[in-house]
Amino acid sequence: MPAAPLTFLAEDERLFRDSVREFADRDVKPLVREMDEQAKFSRSLLEKLFGLGVMGIEIPESYGGSGGTFFHSVLAVEELSRVDPSVGVLVDVQNTLVINALLRWANDDIKRRYLPKLAASWTGAYALSEAGSGSDAFGLASRAVERDDAYVLSGRKLWITNAAEADLFIVFANINPEAGYRGITAFLVERSFPGFTVGKKEDKLGIRASSTCELLLEDCRVPKSNVLGDVGKGYKVAIETLNEGRIGIGAQMLGAARGALDHAVAYTKERKQFGKAIADFQGVQFQLARAASQVEAAKLLVYNAARLRDAGKPFLTEAAICKLFASEAAEQVTSLAVNLFGGYGFTKDYPVEKLYRDAKIGQIYEGTTNMQLQTIAKALLQ
Ligand SMILES: Cc1cc2nc3c(=O)[nH]c(=O)nc-3n(C[C@H](O)[C@H](O)[C@H](O)COP(=O)(O)OP(=O)(O)OC[C@H]3O[C@@H](n4cnc5c(N)ncnc54)[C@H](O)[C@@H]3O)c2cc1C
Numbered sequence: 001m002p003a004a005p006l007t008f009l010a011e012d013e014r015l016f017r018d019s020v021r022e023f024a025d026r027d028v029k030p031l032v033r034e035m036d037e038q039a040k041f042s043r044s045l046l047e048k049l050f051g052l053g054v055m056g057i058e059i060p061e062s063y064g065g066s067g068g069t070f071f072h073s074v075l076a077v078e079e080l081s082r083v084d085p086s087v088g089v090l091v092d093v094q095n096t097l098v099i100n101a102l103l104r105w106a107n108d109d110i111k112r113r114y115l116p117k118l119a120a121s122w123t124g125a126y127a128l129s130e131a132g133s134g135s136d137a138f139g140l141a142s143r144a145v146e147r148d149d150a151y152v153l154s155g156r157k158l159w160i161t162n163a164a165e166a167d168l169f170i171v172f173a174n175i176n177p178e179a180g181y182r183g184i185t186a187f188l189v190e191r192s193f194p195g196f197t198v199g200k201k202e203d204k205l206g207i208r209a210s211s212t213c214e215l216l217l218e219d220c221r222v223p224k225s226n227v228l229g230d231v232g233k234g235y236k237v238a239i240e241t242l243n244e245g246r247i248g249i250g251a252q253m254l255g256a257a258r259g260a261l262d263h264a265v266a267y268t269k270e271r272k273q274f275g276k277a278i279a280d281f282q283g284v285q286f287q288l289a290r291a292a293s294q295v296e297a298a299k300l301l302v303y304n305a306a307r308l309r310d311a312g313k314p315f316l317t318e319a320a321i322c323k324l325f326a327s328e329a330a331e332q333v334t335s336l337a338v339n340l341f342g343g344y345g346f347t348k349d350y351p352v353e354k355l356y357r358d359a360k361i362g363q364i365y366e367g368t369t370n371m372q373l374q375t376i377a378k379a380l381l382q
Contacts (some may be wrong), residue, residue, distance in 0.1 A: 006303045009014075009075075013351035016068070017075045026082040032084045035065035035209035036354055039201075041090065041165060045122065049091060054080075056119030056263060057095050058103060063115035070096070070244065072305040073249040081255025082160055082262070085358040086209035088252040090123070093161050096248035099125030101170055101186070101241045105229035110188065113169060125166035126245075127157040128238055134143030135161075135371055138181035138235055142217060150221045151175065153187060153195070157215035159365070163198050164211030167191050171217070172206055172234050184234035188226040206357035243316055244309055246366045249300040250322035253362040257295050260330075260337035260355045264341040268340055268349075284340065291336050294329040301325050319366075320375040327362030327369065 009017060014379045024362070031042050049055050059065020066072070073095040081088030100120055101113065120123055133139040142155025153173050169189045176183030189196055197213035229237045265288060266280035278284050301322035308315035334356040340343035345352050363369045 006300055006307065011379070013071065013075060014074055017074055017079060019323070020054060020079040021082075022078045024050075024080050028080065028083045028087050031353070032209075032246045033086070033348065033349065035086065037348075039208040041086065041205065041211060045087070045119075046090075046165060046375075049076040050119075050121055053113070054091050055094050055123070056099060056115070058099055059115050059119045063111065064119040065099075065115065066119075066189070069245075070100070071306045071310050074247060074302060077248050077251040078302070082259040083255075084209070085252050085256045085355070085361075086207045088255055089207055089210045089249075090165070091209065092164055092245070092248040092252055093126055094118070095202070096245045096280075097126040097169070098170060099229065100244055101126070101237055103235050105186070107273075108116050109225060110228065114188065117296070118123070118168065122167040123162055123165045125160050125161045125162040126241070127169050127171045128242075129159045130156060131158050135201075135368060137238065138184060139183065140172060140174060142171070143214070144173040144175045144187065144222075147221075150223050151185075151227070152188065153183065153189070153217040153220040153222055155217050156199075156216050157217070159202070160213055160215050161210055161365075162199060163213035163215060166198075169196075169215065170228060170237075171222075172238055175231060179232065181235045182232050183370060184238065185231050186228040186234040186237040187222045188228050189217075189220065189222055189231050193220055193222065206360050208352070208357075209252040221254045242366055246323040246372070247302060247305045247309060247319045249362055250298070250305065250319070250326040253359065254295070254298045254302050254324035256359045256362075257298060257326070257330040257333040258289075260267055260334040260352055260359075261291050261295055263350070263352050263355075264291070264337040264340045271342075273326075278340070287336055287340065291333045294333055296330045298326040309378075317376055317379040320372040323362070323378070324369060324372040327359070330359035330362050331356075339354075343357070 053066040056065035057068040057073045061067040077088045077092045127178040128137050130140050135359040144151040171187045171189045174183040175185050180290050195218045199216050271278050305318040305322040306316050337352040338356050344350050
């Protein structure tokens with residue numbers, strides 16, 4: 001049997017995609033501007049996301065999840081980001097980082113304790129970065145000291161997505177700094193644990209409704225039963241989860257680019273100058289055609305990386321390429337959309353200026369563009 005085209009969706013994938021698309025248009029779209037202006041994620045929207053089943057996509061049905069695939073997560077992130085990349089990234093972190101890490105590294109006890117909660121009402125966050133360690137993530141300074149049946153964590157995390165809403169945090173800290181990255185360990189920290197505080201929320205250029213906060217760990221006691229994976233193997237949890245997570249960011253950027261292109265196509269068909277629609281000018285048509293090519297290429301790269309991952313095939317380089325390409329395409333396509341809206345594109349009365357601001361983050365988080373290039377070059381030259 002010949003292999004199906006990458007963009008061919010199986011029946012369940014198509015139905016799932018359509019339901020998220022309808023939800024995005026019906027329930028997200030009316031809130032986008034207000035959430036952006038107030039820099040606050042709507043609580044009721046968060047509840048609806050759980051109701052839709054997109055906050056536990058890969059969680060098996062036996063734990064109350066949707067029993068879907070990584071590819072389903074990618075479809076959800078893309079469709080939500082087409083309307084609002086802030087909503088896209090909340091769902092992305094929940095699924096491609098937090099739940100993904102638990103499914104892969106948690107023992108049965110942790111799965112039983114946390115997966116049903118994550119599927120039903122708990123939002124998750126993934127806390128690796130610190131003020132002094134971003135690209136050099138393993139240079140983290142947070143420490144964990146063994147005390148009786150617990151580890152006591154101290155340090156500060158920075159830039160943590162979903163922190164304002166989250167109930168559960170995967171926190172990386174080093175139990176043995178002398179061992180370097182081999183001391184890094186992943187801990188599951190509940191928001192209510194004594195010594196744990198969510199600190200300052202960042203005031204950002206884009207994805208403003210997505211919370212990004214500092215975390216403070218002040219002698220925060222974490223039971224040993226909340227170590228995720230093996231002690232000293234947190235670097236593996238971090239790196240392997242992020243390898244998959246960046247496909248999700250590719251999907252977020254693909255969604256943003258698609259959203260901007262859709263707006264640009266609709267607007268240029270309506271806006272008249274020199275007595276005709278601006279879409280009738282070949283100069284504009286060629287710009288739209290180039291943007292459509294970028295979107296299609298980004299889609300192929302993102303879908304391929306996601307399908308490779310679901311097939312259990314190597315996908316490291318493909319994930320880096322898809323994130324690199326989709327984030328650059330998103331910046332270019334959203335910028336073009338602002339141009340094609342003319343003066344209106346520069347105002348908040350139209351959605352493209354927000355997508356343009358939102359697209360910028362794609363080249364920064366889950367590994368900057370230079371870090372993706374480093375991964376791709378390493379594979380190329382080995
Ligand atoms: C909105 C937002 C949300 C985030 N969410 C999370 C989250 O949920 N969890 C989390 O753990 N982190 C999160 N982050 C952190 C994010 O992953 C880091 O900001 C990112 O990895 C870059 O690290 P940095 O900011 O320290 O920049 P730096 O590492 O200081 O990089 C600055 C510049 O130097 C370049 N550079 C650095 N090293 C090299 C090198 N060796 N070669 C070439 N160029 C290099 C980079 O490419 C970049 O252009 C978030 C950040 C933001 C802004």
